[in-house]
Amino acid sequence: MSEGVEWALHSCLNLAWIGPERAVPAARLAAYHELPAAYLNKQLQALARAGIVTSVSGPKGGFRLARGLDRITLMDVVAAVEGPDEAFRCTEIRQQGPGAGPAGSYAAECAIAGAMGRAELAWRRELVSQTLDDVRERAELQAPTAPERIREWFAPA
Amino acid sequence: MSEGVEWALHSCLNLAWIGPERAVPAARLAAYHELPAAYLNKQLQALARAGIVTSVSGPKGGFRLARGLDRITLMDVVAAVEGPDEAFRCTEIRQQGPGAGPAGSYAAECAIAGAMGRAELAWRRELVSQTLDDVRERAELQAPTAPERIREWFAPA
């Protein structure tokens, strides 16, 4: 899985802790974790295209969350960064070569694709069931001082 | 996900339908679906290392299943081909840069890694719960003539 997913998730939580009042530039979000600024920008663009964050150009510009954390699921972020296609894609090799059966006998889905699809569905179901707000709550339980630290570090000079 | 997983799964089912009496060369398994023979051989080697199939060299050599389909799970095959590491790996960026908190405050797992881990656990759980025999059963319901076709095509000259 792409490394950008981790960056995007952390950035979303950071944005939430900073608050919706002001927009935060990608460069500043990147500096907080010493990430390549331009590349993080690329991931945030993906989030913007997916409608998870909104972006404004110019001075005092940057990114901010488009809606509350409780309305953003892990699935939303993963789909935005990784793309919509499934991890396991069936190439229908059962229809290739001498092993191919009669032409009309492939109406039903390949049993292997079905089985792998069920597993991937379980994965997606779990991703949908968890919102970023759930993650934030757990994070604050583990590190109660983190929100204040972040708010302070991102405070304008 | 690697394409080899699909090839490996189909090959395992084919091996089961052929029967355990004789070993089947990788080249023959590949020809059945018009796959690159040498590359499929590589995947079968991975299955052999994982103990899913056994391999014998020389004339009349090839691969055969090491145990019954009901004792091989989808997880076994995926782990053998894809490797054991998780898809989402946490790089602990929370400990990098100015955002890093006090040194001893990272005993607990990163909340984001935990959430992604739960999703991946659901995926793995589903893969473990399905054996190749379950898949075979469904496949035979959809295409009852397949086993006989395969047995015949792989029959020795």
Next chain:
DNA sequence: GGGCTATTACTCGGATACGGGGTGTCCGAGTTAAAGTGG
């Protein structure tokens, strides 16, 4: 004809190239804040 040996053909196994997608970077279009200027 039977048993032993040498040969030969066949298969796996790992070492070796190639190519596409993730990774990383750079520069331009657009925008807004701020500075400058005249009334």
Next chain:
DNA sequence: CCACTTTAACTCGGACACCCCGTATCCGAGTAATAGCCC
């Protein structure tokens, strides 16, 4: 002092290289069947 204009700095957005891993291939080590040969 205030309003307007001009400037300038800042930010996103997409276009451009790099590199690693999945993809694909080839050749050698090992093995067993087979053919040949001697008894």
